[in-house]
Amino acid sequence: MSSHPVTGTVASLMPRAKEELAELVAFKSVADFDQFPRSESEAAANWIADALRAEGFQDVALLDTPDGTQSVYGYLPGPEGAKTVLLYAHYDVQPPLDEAGWDTPPFELTERDGRWYGRGAADCKGGVIMHLLALRALKANGGVPVHVKVIAEGSEEQGTGGLERYAEEHPELLAADTVVIGDAGNFRAGLPTVTATLRGMTLVRVQVDTLAGNLHSGQFGGAAPDALAALIRVLDSLRAEDGTTTVDGLTTDARWDGLQYDEEQFRQDAKVLDGVELIGSGTVADRIWARPAVTVLGIDCPPVVGATPSVQASARALVSLRVPPGVDAAEATGLLAAHLEAHTPWGARVRVEQIGQGQAFRADTSSPAYKAMAEAMAVAYPGQEMQYAGQGGSIPLCNTLATLYPEAEILLIGLSEPEAQIHAVNESVSPEELERLSVAEALFLLNYAAS
DSSP: OOOOHHHHHHHHHHHHHHHHHHHHHTSOOOSOTTTSOHHHHHHHHHHHHHHHHHTTOEEEEEEEOTTSOEEEEEEEOOSTTOOEEEEEEEOOOOOOOOGGGOSSOTTSOEEETTEEESTTTTTTHHHHHHHHHHHHHHHTTTOOOSEEEEEEESOGGGTOOHHHHHHHHSTTTTOOSEEEEOOOBOSBTTBOEEEEEEOEEEEEEEEEEOSSSOEEHHHHTTTSOOHHHHHHHHHHTTBOTTSOBOOTTOOOOOOOOSSOOOHHHHHHHHTOOTTOOOOSSSOHHIIIIISOEEEEEEEESOOSTTOOSEEOSEEEEEEEEEEOTTSOHHHHHHHHHHHHHHTOOTTOEEEEEEEEEEOOEEOOTTSHHHHHHHHHHHHHSTTOOOEEEEESSOOHHHHHHHHHOTTOEEEEOOBOOGGGOTTSTTOEEOHHHHHHHHHHHHHHHHHHHHO
16 A cells, blocks of 8 residues: 555554444344344444544434434534535444354354455445544544534435435535445455446335135136236236346336446356356446346245145235436336236236335536545555446435535445445455555545645
8 A cells, every 4th residue: 555644544443443343243233123123223323423422523413314213423523614525324234134144143243264244344334434444544644624524324224215304304414515425335346446326226015916815726726816926927027038127118228338347257246156147138237237127025925834725815025126327216116116017917906015215326427526536546556546337226315415415526435345245144344445445535535625
């Protein structure tokens, strides 16, 4: 790394960073309070609030957002007349999924083969630590040159929109000249990347009903309409033969012009089994960054173990649709619902319920903040040039902030490179990525203040 003083300071802070990340990962802060205790999320929020107070932040508050969760806010004043930068991360995490599938306990930060494993280590509790490291490094080297606002969201993974609605109701709270979203990731570990676009998302629950109650498959099967079979037909209608998403009225031929994703590398990153084809057409980047993608997240139906010989009266599924920039998420929700209803066979009753929704995002990469970040990343990653990539995932708050503060510049960086395996078992973070990106963020704040 470069010999900039910030670099050495961040390196010296890494042991403390590991201890703090271990404390944060230990909180089971999944914002699904039917499955996980609310107290775990509240404890994580309080941990962050205490950390901000310890760094001299003012106005630290736990914000009760409309979806029943809490976001943590704090303000650190800088020099008079300085610019304001908002730093974002989220402390809620995905459920651990199959705990038996983890090599080490999901809520216990564990070092193995040069990486730190644990749920939220990269997505996005590591992002909270990244912000703290950058600010501490600046304080140790002359001070923080901008006004800083920090917001740590408590329900990003649920897509329930609490912080977006809170921000809309309190438009001054998060106002800033530039926003750094710490919830993306480098295209590859060691390759500095800003995420220039995000797909939006919609989440719906579809229920199919055909009978007043289950029936014996021997006595009634063959004539009685099977709700599970009807649901399978509906879900199959969402894909073409090659796997391309097919929602009536939704365009599926957009192109991605930026950084490309080698197909063999994608197969490795996605751990596609030998002989299994990728789905869709066009380049990999087209498919994951520029086009819609439907995923069936779950189906409620009888499990194989204990199943009886019955024709099913009801079945339901949770369906996610990712939509690229340029497609309105609300319009996509309507198209998805209409498609599901139109493709339900046999006159079966179908009900589509929206669960969550977030708009897509496209950044202005020609802005001064991007120049400041490119210069910072060149120091943090010697010999590398900052790349622009898309991200197939959604961060609904981005579009809300872009709408509320149209003059603000929004940058997306973070720790979720492919090896991190966010949302899967054995999620991990690269400590070297954490160190380098913390250096980059600190140097960005210096560069941006001087721009």
